[in-house]
Amino acid sequence: MIDLYYWPTPNGHKITLFLEEAGLEYTVHPVDIGAGDQFKPDFLAFSPNNKMPAIIDHDPVGGGEPISVFESGAILLYLAEKTGRFLPAEPRARIEALEWLFWQMAGLGPMTGQYGHFHVYAPEPIAYARERYATEAARLLGVLDRRLQGRDFLAGADYSIADMAAFPWIDPYDKAPMDLSELGNLRRWRDAVAARPATARAMAVAERFRRPRELTDEMRRHLFGTPPKA
Incomplete structure (x- = not known):
């Protein structure tokens, strides 16, 4: 338990x-x-x-x-x-999954979190902070989109903890939606993860x-x- x-x-x-x-x-x-x-x-x-x-x-x-x-x-x-x-057992695939897990922890999560803070929760608008974190969050989503070119998941063909870490941070703020229109690989991957029965649960x-x-x-x-x- x-x-x-x-x-x-x-x-x-x-x-x-x-x-x-x-x-x-x-x-x-x-x-x-x-x-x-x-x-x-x-x-x-x-x-x-x-x-x-x-x-x-x-x-x-x-x-x-x-x-x-x-x-x-x-x-x-x-x-x-x-x-x-x-988490793959094969060393090369394992380190790929861990790279993208740590990428999410160090980059996508904190930067998207700051984007949400200054666009949704801050008591007053701060233009510099909004632009700074919107730009960085968009950059990181672009990194993710390029990584998913020709791949089903972040570590290759198999769903892993790297995907579980990144998925919840894709456009999480209803009051400040992010533009994913040009990120076709990311949207395909997001939709595939969202369609998993365990994700629904x-x-x-x-x-x-x-x-x-x-x-x-x-x-x-x-x-x-x-x-x-x-």
Whole structure:
């Protein structure tokens, strides 16, 4: 059994994508980041960066005490190694999958997240920040589109944790849609991942916990460390 500490965000989706694909038994423990659940001492005990997702695996390979893992990329790698799935064993294919996993963690996620922050969540528009992150997010989507030329998935013919990591970060903001019209390879890949039954199940998990609500000053403090308005 795996305890998943989760909220319906792109990083949270990564882990439900894997768990549903692998058919692993798991229990969702919601971490309402708008309400500040990520700062509770019990959560910080195994997720010290006060970010979700995190997992506790009560049946680790080899037995012994439960293993906790924080950081979505580390969780995906842990689960892939635990199950022997969605990460190639052949060295060249394996390193390709890991390259694109780390590319997402270091680039696509943070830059698209900043794009969303300044286009959707910032209390006032900042033209420089909006242009900066829109440009960088578009550049990274172009990198992804070129990588997918002639490939079904990021690491080649097989679906992997690299795809699970990148998929939730493709155009995630309804209030600030990104232009994918010229990125045919990316759109083909996105649609193929979206059509997988496990993806539908993972997105259904998200709907169970989604809480549409107005962004208040208190929520901004929990989410962004933003001081209250004067």
